[in-house]
Amino acid sequence: MRKHYIVAGHGFTVDAEDSIFTEMKQYEPFMDEKEDNTLFTLRIQKSDTPIIYKEYHRQEDEGLSIICGETPEGNTVLEYQLGNKVMGWLVCSHDYKEGKVYYTRGQRLFMVNSGLMMMYTFITTDKLTGLFHSSVVSYQGKAYMFLGKSGTGKSTHSQLWLKHIEGTELVNDDNPVVRIIDGEARVYGSPWSGKTPCYRNVDYPIGGIVKLKQAPHNEIRRMKPVEAYITLAMSISGMRWKEQMGDGLHETENQLTSTIPVWHLSCLPDQEAAEICSQAIVNKE
Numbered sequence: 104m105r106k107h108y109i110v111a112g113h114g115f116t117v118d119a120e121d122s123i124f125t126e127m128k129q130y131e132p133f134m135d136e137k138e139d140n141t142l143f144t145l146r147i148q149k150s151d152t153p154i155i156y157k158e159y160h161r162q163e164d165e166g167l168s169i170i171c172g173e174t175p176e177g178n179t180v181l182e183y184q185l186g187n188k189v190m191g192w193l194v195c196s197h198d199y200k201e202g203k204v205y206y207t208r209g210q211r212l213f214m215v216n217s218g219l220m221m222m223y224t225f226i227t228t229d230k231l232t233g234l235f236h237s238s239v240v241s242y243q244g245k246a247y248m249f250l251g252k253s254g255t256g257k258s259t260h261s262q263l264w265l266k267h268i269e270g271t272e273l274v275n276d277d278n279p280v281v282r283i284i285d286g287e288a289r290v291y292g293s294p295w296s297g298k299t300p301c302y303r304n305v306d307y308p309i310g311g312i313v314k315l316k317q318a319p320h321n322e323i324r325r326m327k328p329v330e331a332y333i334t335l336a337m338s339i340s341g342m343r344w345k346e347q348m349g350d351g352l353h354e355t356e357n358q359l360t361s362t363i364p365v366w367h368l369s370c371l372p373d374q375e376a377a378e379i380c381s382q383a384i385v386n387k388e
């Protein structure tokens with residue numbers, strides 16, 4: 104069975120058995136009948152046969168290991184391990200237009216989500232598009248992005264806005280898409296929202312970006328361009344060591360830094376933090 108989706112204006116197709124699509128409820132707001140603007144196709148199947156590849160990069164995050172490598176034919180491979188047990192592989196063609204996900208255990212939706220996120224990231228980095236690790240809210244027609252390492256309190260800060268800043272709505276709580284079109288930076292909801300089920304097909308112009316840091320007080324300041332660039336670079340997904348992706352990520356980060364104010368918020372998880380933040384970044388004080 105085949106279905107087509109559009110996220111932030113970029114289309115992709117998934118080939119899989121019917122039972123897999125019944126698990127992909129979060130993708131339904133992004134379904135599209137026409138297969139226009141298809142950037143890539145991902146095929147999904149079960150397999151326990153290991154993929155032969157040469158490892159060149161490894162990322163560890165809370166027990167999850169993502170091992171990047173290359174097959175003898177030159178195709179990109181990502182192997183996912185949880186607790187040293189292989190969950191599956193993503194294998195991509197040279198141009199990232201074709202991909203296959205092989206899942207080995209019961210977590211096939213995790214492998215579907217991971218495969219689609221990575222394929223989407225790989226093929227859009229040269230299109231002024233970036234998948235950010237961020238929580239995002241909308242307020243008065245604009246979106247505000249909260250960045251930071253895992254456990255910093257991005258989701259908590261979004262919830263503080265929802266509770267204390269009237270008119271706030273949650274856009275995405277983990278992996279929104281940022282796209283620059285005709286010089287305007289916009290943030291889009293996506294099917295990838297972490298542990299919070301927020302899968303909204305909406306988009307807003309970006310009003311501001313805030314890096315959070317836990318502190319015993321609440322204080323906000325606007326970053327200088329170099330600091331802002333580094334902050335964005337640490338929060339955007341992609342294989343920066345590959346030249347084409349690295350160049351695309353740099354251009355996206357450079358345009359964002361030059362057009363969108365980026366702030367640093369030292370904060371407590373309290374109402375005052377949300378109020379101080381909103382007053383500064385909404386009113387540009």
